[in-house]
Amino acid sequence: xxxxxxxxxxxxxxxxxxxxxxxxxxxxxxxxxxxxxxxxxxxxxxxxxxxxxxxxxxxxxxxxxxxxxxxxxxxxxxxxxxxxxxxxxxxxxxxxxxxxxxxxxxxxxxxxxxxxxxxxxxxxxxxxxxxxxxxxxxxxxxxxxxxxxxxxxxxxxxxxxxxxxxxxxxxxxxxxxxxxxxxxxxxxxxxxxxxxxxxxxxxxxxxxxxxxxxxxxxxxxxxxxxxxxxxxxxxxxxxxxxxxxxxxxxxxxxxxxxxxxxxxxxxxxxxxxxxxxxxxxxxxxxxxxxxxxxxxxxxxxxxxxxxxxxxxxxxxxxxxxxxxxxxxxxxxxxxxxxxxxxxxxxxxxxxxxxxxxxxxxxxxxxxxxxxxxxxxxxxxxxxxxxxxxxxxxxxxxxxxxxxxxxxxxxxxxxxxxxxxxxxxxxxxxxxxxxxxxxxxxxxxxxxxxx
Numbered sequence: 216x217x218x219x220x221x222x223x224x225x226x227x228x229x230x231x232x233x234x235x236x237x238x239x240x241x242x243x244x245x246x247x248x249x250x251x252x253x254x255x256x257x258x259x260x261x262x263x264x265x266x267x268x269x270x271x272x273x274x275x276x277x278x279x280x281x282x283x284x285x286x287x288x289x290x291x292x293x294x295x296x297x298x299x300x301x302x303x304x305x306x307x308x309x310x311x312x313x314x315x316x317x318x319x320x321x322x323x324x325x326x327x328x329x330x331x332x333x334x335x336x337x338x339x340x341x342x343x344x345x346x347x348x349x350x351x352x353x354x355x356x357x358x359x360x361x362x363x364x365x366x367x368x369x370x371x372x373x374x375x376x377x378x379x380x381x382x383x384x385x386x387x388x389x390x391x392x393x394x395x396x397x398x399x400x401x402x403x404x405x406x407x408x409x410x411x412x413x414x415x416x417x418x419x420x421x422x423x424x425x426x427x428x429x430x431x432x433x434x435x436x437x438x439x440x441x442x443x444x445x446x447x448x449x450x451x452x453x454x455x456x457x458x459x460x461x462x463x464x465x466x467x468x469x470x471x472x473x474x475x476x477x478x479x480x481x482x483x484x485x486x487x488x489x490x491x492x493x494x495x496x497x498x499x500x501x502x503x504x505x506x507x508x509x510x511x512x513x514x515x516x517x518x519x520x521x522x523x524x525x526x527x528x529x530x531x532x533x534x535x536x537x538x539x540x541x542x543x544x545x546x547x548x549x550x551x552x553x554x555x556x557x558x559x560x561x562x563x564x565x566x567x568x569x570x571x572x573x574x575x576x577x578x579x580x581x582x583x584x585x586x587x588x589x590x591x592x593x594x595x596x597x598x599x600x601x602x603x604x605x606x607x608x609x610x611x612x613x614x615x616x617x618x619x620x621x622x623x624x625x626x627x628x629x630x631x632x633x634x635x636x637x638x639x640x641x642x643x644x645x646x647x648x649x650x651x652x653x654x655x656x657x658x659x660x661x662x663x664x665x
Contacts, residue, residue, distance in 0.1 A: 223566045225249055226380035229365045231350050231509070234262015235331055235551055236543035237385035239303060240558040242338050244383070247562035252379075253340075254367055256349035257285060260335055263389050264288070264328040268416075274409035275499070276392040287389040287412045287433075287503075291440050292324045293644055295432050295636065296549060299656040300628050301327070303555045304621075306334055307660040321644035345369070353382050354511045361538045381538040381565055383558075384507060388544065391506040393521070394499050395428050399477040406482050407496040414498065417441045424492060426484050428475065429500030430454055435640060437500060442469045449484070449492055451475045460488055465641055505544070505599075512539070521596040524585075527577035528612070529599060530557055537564045537571055545601040545608070549629055552621065553605065556612040563616055624655040 225248045230237050233255035244251045259265055266288045273281045294301060297320045302308030308330050310318045317326035335341050345367070351374065352366040363379045392410035395401070401408075411433050421444045427434055430452035442448045448469045455473055463469040472486040478497075485491045505518050516532045516539070517524065526532055529544045540561045543554050563569035572580070588598060601608060610620040631649035639646055 223248060223568055226565050227378075228252070228381045228383060228565065229254065229350070229353070229363065229377075229379040230383045230385055231353070232262060232385035232387060233257075233260040233344050233346075234264065234385065234387050236387070236554040236558075237262070237383075238331060238335060238340055239551070239555045240383050240385055240542050240561065241340050241343050242334075243555070243558035243562040244565070245343065247566045247568070249562065249565060251343050253344040254348050254350045254365075255344055255346050258347050260341070260344060260346075261328045261331050262387050264324055264331060266290070266324055266328070270413040270415060274407070274413045275394060276410050276412055277394075283390060284413075285387070285390055288324050289411075289414050289433075289437060289440065290416050292436065293319070294321050294324075294327060295632075295644075297321060297628060297632060297647075298326075299653060300549050300625050300632070301551055302330070303334070303551050305555075305663055306337070307656075307663065309660065319644075320647075350509045352511060353509050355513070355515065355535055355539060361535065363538065381540070383561060384510065384539070384541045385543060385554075386507065388505050388546070389503050391504040392499065393502045393504050395475070395501050398475050400480070401478055401497075403480050404478040404482070404484075404497070405480060406494055409496065409498055411437055411498060411500040412503070417444045420445045420496070422446045423495040425449070425496055425498060426451060426475070426492065426494045427498045427500055428452075429502075431500065431502070434500035437498065438469060439466075439641070441498075442466055447492070449486075449494070451484075451486060519595065522598040524598070525578065525581045527572065527581055528608070530561065531564075531571070531577065533574045533577035533581070536574070536577065537561070544599045545605065547600050547602045548605040549625070552625070553609055556609055556616065556618075559616045559618065560612050569615055622656075622659060624652045624659070628652045628656070 227250045228244050230240050230251060230253040233253050237253055238260060241251050241253050257265060263286055265286055267284060267286050269284050271281050271284050298308040312318055317323050348367050348369045350365060350367050354364040363382045365379050366374050366376050368374045392412050414437055417440045420441045423445050424447045425441055425445050426449045427438050428451045438448050438450050450471050451474050452471060453474045455471055460471055463471055472490055473488040476485045476487045478484050482493045483491050484494045504521055505523050512535060515534050523544055530540050531537060532539055542557045564571045606621060606626055613620050628649055635643045635647050
């Protein structure tokens, strides 16, 4: 058996999207020696972290002809993770006291964007990015070696038709809204409806009775934001504990309910806990759908009830690996470190430095994963919901890449923040109990040569 080092392959790679995932993918691909072009339909890098006051013409996001607004940020948004955990593994999200920067541990969305802009400048990624250039079609499997045809367009030129060796999809998943459609009477309900994707500021809800569906991070933030001006805010949460139903502590005009039972044409919203209110507006904080309108794989990759598949380790479709990959599909995770590890793995596999499992082995692994979800009663739409499984997942990829595992302080800091968020939902961004972990993070940061 030969022990010779395999010859590394340099490939021409298209990265779709210049948010955090696309930017770190570009860096890792170039580090590995690949040629990289990053396509970004916006006018600057940053992806979902680019705030705009603009909202879509259809507040529910149902009209396929609407002009898409990529960002889902609201004006008041602060991170729900401390900056120490958030940053890339070798590029810490350090506190900066400069004018215009936000030194808080849980900073505003603008500070995250500036961090990404710093990352781009320090690693000279801007020279790889084509701004205001949208990929309209990426077609799989052209000729031997499975090359990709990528067609893009920009405002000031005709469509450009190019051939790439590989495509890395980093287009995010906070653009196409998921809605609560299974509520009896919702289509005839006379009040206004919108999805949180189009929420920006609370002032339009002055003196209104607002019903908000959902209990995830954006629902918690937006309900508190709106409560500063609304007459009343009623939160309908599928997972609400019965003991916590009723008036929300610390608020005179906010109530937590079980899920909506039905709505009526007179404007009444009836909750499963038996309460009812006459509301002006319903806000759907009900998540998003994965969407790849540019991707043509002849049915190899599909989105079925929000499961993107089949994908090996949420990254590679076996039949098209390694020349098609996805970065950033898992949710309920610390995103930036995961993006970085996924990108290292993809880059190393494309160069033949890292071995990928066979198509048969990948397919068997996917089947076993799907069966485990089914056996545990996990709905298909939660396929990419990772939560506490993220650490084993990250460390498995780190092992494939022969890089250190995720730092223990990062894991413990994430867990401490999750606990603190439950304990202090109103103030966890400004009060915490994990100060002992911060010096450990700072020591690791000091060891990095940046």
